[in-house]
Amino acid sequence: MKRILIDKELCQGCRNCQLACMAEHTANRSVLCLDLEDPANRARNFIEAGPHGQPVPILCRHCDEPACVTACMSGALTKNPATGTVDHDPGKCAGCWMCVMSCPFGVIRPDSRESKVAIKCDFCHGRPFPRCVEACPTGALTLIEVDAQGTVKKICLPEPVAGETAPEEGAHQ
Template identity: 40%
Template sequence: MGRVMVTGRDYIYYVFRVCDRADAQVARFRPRVIPLRMRRPEKSHWEESVGYARRSEERRKENMKRIIPREEYCIGCRLCEIHCIVQHSKSKDIIKAFKREKRPMKRVEVEEHGHVSFALQCRHCDEAPCVTACLSGAMQRDPESGAVVHEVERCVGCWTCILVCPYGAIRRDGGEKKVVGKCDLCPDLEVPACVANCPNEALLLVEE
């Protein structure tokens, strides 16, 4: 499993599926908590994702964090959006964020069509078109984390990044100042709010 972080239910799947019989002893002593009954697909999106992440040739940063959505598990509850808003609010309190303060924009968006849904936020592309296109230099790659970071103070709201983002992950802030906003991978948190609060683990944090 190497550098991939395995959390929660995935760990249990890992124990049951990946370990062969000789390791079943270990499995027996694990807490048998299976939160939701859900059929696991033959080849999971997650396995595919990890494969892609590994195959990609040009990786800028060794421990770059990426959030990978898993549409087989997403039920479109939009809790990720809510927790994203709370995390980026002034008080970081759900009631205050929604009822009393100026509500910040959501930086993750659930796309839904029929039975399929998934949450998508900034991909922090290796060759980020928004960084190249930014007129003011507000959109930059952070050399430390490898993430694409947006300096709100330098943003002038020219919308060029919205014009070039292949994921539609950059949005207008809608606040008093004309700026854009996007996912910042929650720099204050170990695990981004959307991943930590997804009830169904439809968002996975992968560290490459």
Template identity: 55%
Template sequence: MHRILINKELCTGCKNCVLACMLKHSESDNIYTLDLENIDNDGRGHIELDKDNKPVPIICRHCDEPECVLTCMSGAMSKNNETGIVSYNESKCGSCYMCVMSCPYGVLKVDDRTKQVVLKCDLCKDEEYPRCVANCPSGALELQKEDAYAR
């Protein structure tokens, strides 16, 4: 099972994780051609400031017992018990946004263009490491391949 661990003490707020995610889910070939003003180019995570004005990465935790899956009435949200990845199937989505409202981390969001698709981290499933982890220069994000969570 895989999980992204966040060490907020190491986060500098550089937003490399956000940009890497945006690039991964865009049509652009490289960061220099990524149109940051295009509403279709949106990251699956973001950076917020905590009560002390320190940056904190907000990224899907792929929870052990994901509220988004438990509240999804259409079956669009599901958890793979082998990999631990919580996935979103757009074709099953009824656009009720119960998943968005139930996420305790505030990670899930609705796309800006159609207001009908949920933007959800897929851990860059076709790559060895999620782009956010691979592009974090401070080590605030780490991919843990967890045997401890295997059942």
């Protein structure tokens, strides 16, 4: 099972993870074309200021015992036993906000577009590396493989971001 490991000491508060998350959830997935003035664009991850002003990245932990799933009355939120991710089905979501109230980390929120359904981290829907991990320049976010007991099995290292933000890589090492 894949998880995002956060090393908050390495976070510089650049918010690149937030831009990447917002972009991934727009039609053309481009950071360059992302409308930064449209409140409908909302990241599913957060950089908050800690008690001493230091940046603290807050991402959905896809909890082993997810309070949001327990609180969800409509069955929109489920814990996927295969991938370990907490998945959200907007088709089933009633917008009761029980999940919003119960999440201890405050990461699940009402959709600011229409405020009818909740939005949360979808782990970029099976993308090999979540966009936030790819976009993190400091290594504060890394992708890891864990077993059922939560023991880290492997650190997954992404290639540099492909596409608009990165030059083409030559085949030369």
